[in-house]
Amino acid sequence: MPASSVTCPFCGLLCDDLVVGLRDGRARVEAAGCARAVALFPAPPQGQARVDGSPATWPQAARAAATLLAQARQPLIAGLGCDIAGQRAAVMLAERVDAALDPMDSTAQQRNPFPFQDSGWMSTTLSELRNRADVVVLAGTLGAYQPRLVERCLAPTLSSPFGELHRRIIAIGSALLRPAAWPAGADLANIIDLPNLHLAEAFGLLRARLAGQRLDATALHGVALERFDALLETMHSARYGVLIWSAAELDFPHADLAVRAMAELVRELNTRTRWSVLPLGGGDGGTSAAQVCTWLAGYPPRLRFVNGMAQSDPLQRGADTLLAAGEADALLWISAFDPARTPPPARCPRIVLGRADLRLDPAPDVFIPVAVPGVQAPGMLSRMDQVVTLPLMAPAPADLPTVAEVLARITQELGHAAAA
Numbered sequence: 001m002p003a004s005s006v007t008c009p010f011c012g013l014l015c016d017d018l019v020v021g022l023r024d025g026r027a028r029v030e031a032a033g034c035a036r037a038v039a040l041f042p043a044p045p046q047g048q049a050r051v052d053g054s055p056a057t058w059p060q061a062a063r064a065a066a067t068l069l070a071q072a073r074q075p076l077i078a079g080l081g082c083d084i085a086g087q088r089a090a091v092m093l094a095e096r097v098d099a100a101l102d103p104m105d106s107t108a109q110q111r112n113p114f115p116f117q118d119s120g121w122m123s124t125t126l127s128e129l130r131n132r133a134d135v136v137v138l139a140g141t142l143g144a145y146q147p148r149l150v151e152r153c154l155a156p157t158l159s160s161p162f163g164e165l166h167r168r169i170i171a172i173g174s175a176l177l178r179p180a181a182w183p184a185g186a187d188l189a190n191i192i193d194l195p196n197l198h199l200a201e202a203f204g205l206l207r208a209r210l211a212g213q214r215l216d217a218t219a220l221h222g223v224a225l226e227r228f229d230a231l232l233e234t235m236h237s238a239r240y241g242v243l244i245w246s247a248a249e250l251d252f253p254h255a256d257l258a259v260r261a262m263a264e265l266v267r268e269l270n271t272r273t274r275w276s277v278l279p280l281g282g283g284d285g286g287t288s289a290a291q292v293c294t295w296l297a298g299y300p301p302r303l304r305f306v307n308g309m310a311q312s313d314p315l316q317r318g319a320d321t322l323l324a325a326g327e328a329d330a331l332l333w334i335s336a337f338d339p340a341r342t343p344p345p346a347r348c349p350r351i352v353l354g355r356a357d358l359r360l361d362p363a364p365d366v367f368i369p370v371a372v373p374g375v376q377a378p379g380m381l382s383r384m385d386q387v388v389t390l391p392l393m394a395p396a397p398a399d400l401p402t403v404a405e406v407l408a409r410i411t412q413e414l415g416h417a418a419a420a
């Protein structure tokens with residue numbers, strides 16, 4: 001009997017309507033999942049722990065991992081692709097061994113906090129987007145990393161709890177906006193094709209026009225000024241507007257300036273009508289990692305513990321930066337969701353906690369296969385809009401330890417390693 005209303009853990013949307021069956025010990029999506037969910041739910045039910053390439057039990061591997069961490073002076077715990085219990089255990093271990101902590105998508109996610117810390121922003125939720133937004137502007141994204149965003153939240157017409165909704169959707173950004181992915185009935189005339197690199201200028205221009213500034217230019221990077229004026233007019237006419245971007249898709253230097261321009265435009269539009277922002281993201285447990293680090297350490301990632309005290313340094317504590325500079329002498333990488341999210345290259349000893357089919361080449365010093373949260377073990381994850389934490393089921397229970405169990409064992413073994 002397949003399980004229904006299963007929450008999918010494989011992107012920040014956390015769709016909670018999947019139907020998942022069980023075949024040959026592996027979970028199979030039978031209804032409602034996207035291609036990503038269909039590909040990732042059938043995780044292998046078994047895996048082999050290894051130390052220096054040789055088979056070991058997972059407790060033996062945990063002991064070897066503890067020895068490597070005890071010998072390190074500046075360990076790095078990175079990836080953090082797991083559920084909230086695993087991330088809590090990771091923060092506790094980092095405090096114990098004075099490690100740096102860095103989630104796998106922090107480079108992209110760091111584009112949001114600077115504008116938010118400087119001036120804040122008015123944000124909304126996925127539910128409000130779905131049920132209230134009558135004008136939606138997609139800036140540089142069509143939800144490439146959230147495959148069911150359009151289906152779940154952007155239907156052009158909707159009978160919502162607040163009445164009949166007719167939605168206008170406008171896209172501004174590079175040609176990654178694929179018309180085939182548009183919801184039927186969406187207003188395709190309103191695509192402003194502009195490289196994402198120029199989004200800061202585009203939203204700066206919109207702010208200037210909103211403030212009544214006259215501009216001598218007639219176009220911005222080939223897009224006539226009238227197009228921007230038409231966009232502004234549509235934004236003005238909204239009863240509940242939502243501006244969406246995806247930090248992962250703003251992959252150019254100083255992208256935080258584009259985020260800042262968008263957030264400021266929304267703030268200024270709110271003097272006349274109601275607008276909110278909705279940043280997309282949060283895959284591989286990213287939203288949960290940010291929240292757990294903040295709850296337990298007082299800072300969001302990136303951070304480091306020194307003498308048991310947390311220090312925040314988002315510009316210097318990135319895993320890539322630390323590894324390239326030789327400032328980490330042991331890496332513990334956690335990736336329990338996606339077999340393609342492999343550890344970065346490192347010259348130091350590598351310990352990997354990952355789903356059994358994680359692609360590892362070269363092999364790490366220690367590998368411990370773990371249960372996939374939401375597939376093989378229950379758990380909890382925070383949705384990307386940060387307003388709900390959803391329970392995860394285990395439609396295909398497996399005889400694999402959870403990330404939290406392995407990290408607790410490593411922490412326990414640290415005492416033995418120090419005494420040895």
Ligand code: SF4
Nearest residue numbers: 008011014015034148
């Ligand atoms: S859109 Fe995301 S959460 Fe929804 S089914 Fe696909 S991968 Fe899972």
